[in-house]
Amino acid sequence: MTVLLSGPVDVVTAGVEVLAEALEAQAVGVRRVDWRPPPAGTAADVRTVLADRRRAAANATAVSRVAAAGAVLADVRPASEALGIEPGTFFHAGPPLTFERASGPMRGALVAAMLYEHLATDPDDATAQLEAGRLRDGRPIRLEPCHHHGTVGPMAGVVSPGMWVFEIADPGSGRRAFCSLNEGLGKVLRYGAYGPEVIERLRWMSAVLGPLLRRAVRRRAASTSGPLDVRSIIAQMLQMGDEGHNRNRAGTMMLVRELVPELLDAHDDADLSMSDVADVIRFCNGNDHFFLNLVMPACKLALDAGRDVPGSTLVVAMARNGTDFGIQVSGTGDAWFTGPALVPDGLYLGDFGPDDANPDIGDSAITETAGIGGFAMAAAPAITAFIGGDAELALATTRRMYQITLAEHPLLQVPVLGFRGVPLGIDVTAVVRTGVLPQINTGIAGRVAGTGQVGAGLVTPPAECFTAALSRLSTLARRSRTS
Amino acid sequence: MGTHVQVLRGRYHDSVTLLATSRAVASVAGVGSAQVAMATPLNLEVLESMGFTAPAASPDDLVVALRLDDDLLHRGTDDEGVVAAAMAAMEAALTRRPSSGGGAVEEPDRTTAAALRRAAAPLVLVSVPGEHAAAEAWDALDAGSSVMLFSDNVAVADEVALKREAARRGLLVMGPDCGTAVVGGVGLGFANAVRPGPVSLVAASGTGAQHLMCLLDAAGVGVRHCLGLGGRDLSADVGGLAAAQSLRMLADDDGTELVVLVSKPADGAVVERLASLASELRLTVEWAVLGAGRPDLTEVASTLCDRVGSAVPTWPSWRPAGTPAPSTAGLLRGLYSGGTLCDEALAVGSLAGLGPIASNVAFDPGWPRLDASGPRALAASLADAGHAMVDLGDDTLTRGRAHPMIDPSLRLEALADAAADPRVRVVLLDVVLGHGSHPDPAAELAPAVSAALKESDALDVVLCLVGTADDPQGTTGQAEVLAAAGAHVLASNAQATRLAAALASGTPAAGAEEGS
Numbered sequence: 001m002t003v004l005l006s007g008p009v010d011v012v013t014a015g016v017e018v019l020a021e022a023l024e025a026q027a028v029g030v031r032r033v034d035w036r037p038p039p040a041g042t043a044a045d046v047r048t049v050l051a052d053r054r055r056a057a058a059n060a061t062a063v064s065r066v067a068a069a070g071a072v073l074a075d076v077r078p079a080s081e082a083l084g085i086e087p088g089t090f091f092h093a094g095p096p097l098t099f100e101r102a103s104g105p106m107r108g109a110l111v112a113a114m115l116y117e118h119l120a121t122d123p124d125d126a127t128a129q130l131e132a133g134r135l136r137d138g139r140p141i142r143l144e145p146c147h148h149h150g151t152v153g154p155m156a157g158v159v160s161p162g163m164w165v166f167e168i169a170d171p172g173s174g175r176r177a178f179c180s181l182n183e184g185l186g187k188v189l190r191y192g193a194y195g196p197e198v199i200e201r202l203r204w205m206s207a208v209l210g211p212l213l214r215r216a217v218r219r220r221a222a223s224t225s226g227p228l229d230v231r232s233i234i235a236q237m238l239q240m241g242d243e244g245h246n247r248n249r250a251g252t253m254m255l256v257r258e259l260v261p262e263l264l265d266a267h268d269d270a271d272l273s274m275s276d277v278a279d280v281i282r283f284c285n286g287n288d289h290f291f292l293n294l295v296m297p298a299c300k301l302a303l304d305a306g307r308d309v310p311g312s313t314l315v316v317a318m319a320r321n322g323t324d325f326g327i328q329v330s331g332t333g334d335a336w337f338t339g340p341a342l343v344p345d346g347l348y349l350g351d352f353g354p355d356d357a358n359p360d361i362g363d364s365a366i367t368e369t370a371g372i373g374g375f376a377m378a379a380a381p382a383i384t385a386f387i388g389g390d391a392e393l394a395l396a397t398t399r400r401m402y403q404i405t406l407a408e409h410p411l412l413q414v415p416v417l418g419f420r421g422v423p424l425g426i427d428v429t430a431v432v433r434t435g436v437l438p439q440i441n442t443g444i445a446g447r448v449a450g451t452g453q454v455g456a457g458l459v460t461p462p463a464e465c466f467t468a469a470l471s472r473l474s475t476l477a478r479r480s481r482t483s
Numbered sequence: 484m485g486t487h488v489q490v491l492r493g494r495y496h497d498s499v500t501l502l503a504t505s506r507a508v509a510s511v512a513g514v515g516s517a518q519v520a521m522a523t524p525l526n527l528e529v530l531e532s533m534g535f536t537a538p539a540a541s542p543d544d545l546v547v548a549l550r551l552d553d554d555l556l557h558r559g560t561d562d563e564g565v566v567a568a569a570m571a572a573m574e575a576a577l578t579r580r581p582s583s584g585g586g587a588v589e590e591p592d593r594t595t596a597a598a599l600r601r602a603a604a605p606l607v608l609v610s611v612p613g614e615h616a617a618a619e620a621w622d623a624l625d626a627g628s629s630v631m632l633f634s635d636n637v638a639v640a641d642e643v644a645l646k647r648e649a650a651r652r653g654l655l656v657m658g659p660d661c662g663t664a665v666v667g668g669v670g671l672g673f674a675n676a677v678r679p680g681p682v683s684l685v686a687a688s689g690t691g692a693q694h695l696m697c698l699l700d701a702a703g704v705g706v707r708h709c710l711g712l713g714g715r716d717l718s719a720d721v722g723g724l725a726a727a728q729s730l731r732m733l734a735d736d737d738g739t740e741l742v743v744l745v746s747k748p749a750d751g752a753v754v755e756r757l758a759s760l761a762s763e764l765r766l767t768v769e770w771a772v773l774g775a776g777r778p779d780l781t782e783v784a785s786t787l788c789d790r791v792g793s794a795v796p797t798w799p800s801w802r803p804a805g806t807p808a809p810s811t812a813g814l815l816r817g818l819y820s821g822g823t824l825c826d827e828a829l830a831v832g833s834l835a836g837l838g839p840i841a842s843n844v845a846f847d848p849g850w851p852r853l854d855a856s857g858p859r860a861l862a863a864s865l866a867d868a869g870h871a872m873v874d875l876g877d878d879t880l881t882r883g884r885a886h887p888m889i890d891p892s893l894r895l896e897a898l899a900d901a902a903a904d905p906r907v908r909v910v911l912l913d914v915v916l917g918h919g920s921h922p923d924p925a926a927e928l929a930p931a932v933s934a935a936l937k938e939s940d941a942l943d944v945v946l947c948l949v950g951t952a953d954d955p956q957g958t959t960g961q962a963e964v965l966a967a968a969g970a971h972v973l974a975s976n977a978q979a980t981r982l983a984a985a986l987a988s989g990t991p992a993a994g995a996e997e998g999s
Contacts, residue, residue: 012604015608
């Protein structure tokens with residue numbers, strides 16, 4: 001109680017510079033806040049939410065649940081079976097979307113899924129049915145966010161019944177999360193391509209890759225080692241130069257290392273040939289992003305554990321559908337707070353340029369929401385060769401993210417920062433007050449349907465997602481005070 | 484006359500930095516006047532009143548307004564050259580920042596929460612604009628730190644909520660609008676370098692506390708802590724939350740032997756509750772609630788000297804250089820920078836037989852009220868007034884500029900006006916030294932005093948100098964410069980007021996208490 005009156009006085013100052021200088025003139029230890037005003041019109045909401053006496057404890061609860069969530073690879077299954085998804089229903093990345101408002105790559109991915117599911121004869125036929133909102137046989141076409149079904153999908157994130165998905169489990173809570181299998185780079189469905197090679201690859205993935213992985217994963221889960229610990233690989237990949245969003249090379253290698261013995265054993269009790277096994281290993285090994293589709297559901301699981309804590313200002317989802325960027329917040333239930341998705345700033349493949357880029361798309365920003373990806377860029381200086389910038393940028397980015405996060409992850413650490421935990425748990429109030437927006441590393445899809453990937457780079461959410469969420473938190477805080 | 488107005492979007496600097504920047508820009512050759520300010524509605528009004536066309540801008544934007552000198556002889560260059568030089572001077576002034584030590588690669592902390600997460604601190608000093616101040620204060624309390632809220636314009640509801648939470652956590656919220664505190668010998672905000680000792684102050688009045696501490700210092704009585712409350716704490720709305728918490732903390736403080744509570748007139752029920760709390764805590768509290776008919780600060784200082792067994796000294800004063808003005812009667816002009824000091828001068832002056840004294844601060848409702856809605860209105864109002872006492876630190880007069888304890892320009896203009904008014908017999912001023920105040924007020928004030936005395940043979944300037952020997956400006960040096968310029972300089976505001984009143988009524992013998 002008398003710390004103030006008995007101590008040596010160290011002072012943190014926020015505001016007028018001469019007051020800080022006057023303290024220094026008295027040989028007092030002064031640390032200055034680099035304070036800047038928040039956007040006009042937000043001050044009252046900031047005050048109300050900070051005054052909400054539920055907030056500190058709610059955030060501590062929410063973020064500790066996120067940090068504590070485990071993630072093991074439980075199974076690989078068809079989406080129809082794992083998610084109960086019916087023909088004509090498609091999950092997609094980001095907040096809710098109608099086909100009318102969908103961007104090129106989202107349309108292209110939906111066309112690809114229609115073709116893959118044998119629901120259309122050609123791309124024009126697929127587009128006509130999607131526009132009509134009905135299949136030929138009259139059944140409705142439903143577009144639903146992956147996030148509403150415990151699922152996440154990179155880029156367009158389209159999931160249809162015949163696709164196979166990874167099933168990740170949190171052993172502590174039994175909670176599950178799902179993600180499709182990664183197709184590789186270039187012309188792929190998730191970037192909006194729908195050519196014959198795209199459909200052919202998807203068919204092979206459900207005929208060969210999915211079943212073989214399932215056998216391997218189930219064998220591993222039943223072994224004395226127990227199921228593959230995805231969170232442990234994520235912790236290791238951060239110490240091997242990956243950030244878990246745009247660089248997943250070490251993670252993929254560790255996954256393959258773990259699965260190869262099970263794949264080789266698995267062929268004994270299957271009709272599949274050794275050459276199929278070799279194809280599977282070659283496919284996984286040849287795609288540096290194969291592990292991304294395990295990182296994402298692991299992050300989703302962790303953040304879902306932080307949901308629905310009244311008074312918490314923790315962001316539990318950031319996701320983009322190619323048109324809108326949306327966030328969800330622990331204290332505001334299932335509401336999405338959206339703004340127009342921005343076009344990433346980055347490097348382009350071949351002859352592509354900024355004019356070819358689609359606005360930001362994909363559920364993969366779940367990685368940043370969980371403290372890795374752009375937030376862990378300091379762990380992956382090599383990423384800068386892929387997305388632009390230099391090693392200093394990588395360090396500065398991670399350091400900046402600590403300004404808007406609630407905690408540091410106890411297990412996921414950055415070696416170059418002295419094994420400091422990654423900045424974990426975006427705080428809506430901190431984002432609004434500082435104007436520092438979450439930094440997202442991302443791939444860039446071509447804006448014209450069918451193009452595929454055109455580059456990779458850096459992007460942020462639009463600021464209005466956070467001011468809108470803050471406004472809702474403020475309303476709820478006032479309500480809780482009067483009730 | 485050429486003008487140049489430019490908006491720099493989203494560029495924030497605090498108002499004191501911008502004041503210094505405006506000065507730097509105004510000193511560029513070819514610039515007649517300059518205003519560099521955040522585009523708040525108030526500042527845009529100020530720009531309009533200066534004759535500029537206010538641009539479309541939001542409060543987050545920085546506005547640069549220049550009036551170019553007409554006289555081409557004073558210029559070495561054309562308009563564009565002047566503007567470029569002015570903008571360069573602005574950038575130079577704004578980018579001057581003290582080195583903040585090593586670790587330049589670390590990202591600067593952007594919120595109080597982030598700074599306290601990096602390392603704990605017992606105290607946070609918040610002086611951001613009022614509507615944002617509560618946010619930083621909540622950060623401090625949530626991290627277990629006490630807060631001094633220098634900021635004003637904080638809502639009463641926020642003040643009450645913050646102070647309740649602080650008390651619940653055993654922490655203290657000083658303010659809002661708390662200008663002065665001393666904690667363990669460290670002066671915060673506007674504060675003097677006082678010797679350490681057994682007396683702790685709990686103060687709802689900034690300059691009042693400064694004055695009392697300086698008098699105690701002159702008497703050889705030291706100060707342990709001065710905990711500021713903010714002007715509203717002892718109102719019925721706030722209920723003395725910070726005062727009560729201060730008393731609880733001081734009751735646990737081994738170094739405090741005697742507590743004095745300094746305040747302007749306060750809510751009676753609140754004071755009663757605090758008195759019973761003090762007796763519950765077995766804490767010895769001297770109540771210095773100021774107002775008409777109550778002991779002035781100099782009397783309070785004398786009482787405190789008695790209580791700690793120290794002799795009451797002769798309060799320091801310095802005689803003016805030059806020949807005394809003739810003993811005629813005339814008007815009194817009090818031009819104060821310290822609000823409580825102005826209140827005290829009104830109370831003391833009212834007993835000195837001068838009759839009604841006009842003022843911009845509420846005192847006797849039957850007395851004339853000065854129009855202080857702006858500097859121009861004030862000047863016009865003073866031109867017609869009889870005896871007058873002005874608080875130049877009043878909110879309406881500090882819009883768009885720094886407090887007169889930092890920026891003397893408004894007072895220098897008022898002093899010149901008073902000297903030019905043949906009815907005025909005596910000008911009464913305060914000068915407050917210490918941390919946070921102007922670095923050398925005598926350098927600006929002494930020439931103005933000389934000029935005023937030169938302008939009028941029948942004028943006296945009486946000055947209350949609030950300071951200590953260890954203040955950065957040095958009290959003795961400041962006093963000698965001001966006395967050499969012709970001012971009567973006194974350490975006691977009550978004595979200075981009585982001297983001024985005697986001079987104004989043409990009975991200088993009553994001024995014998997000066998310098999005796």
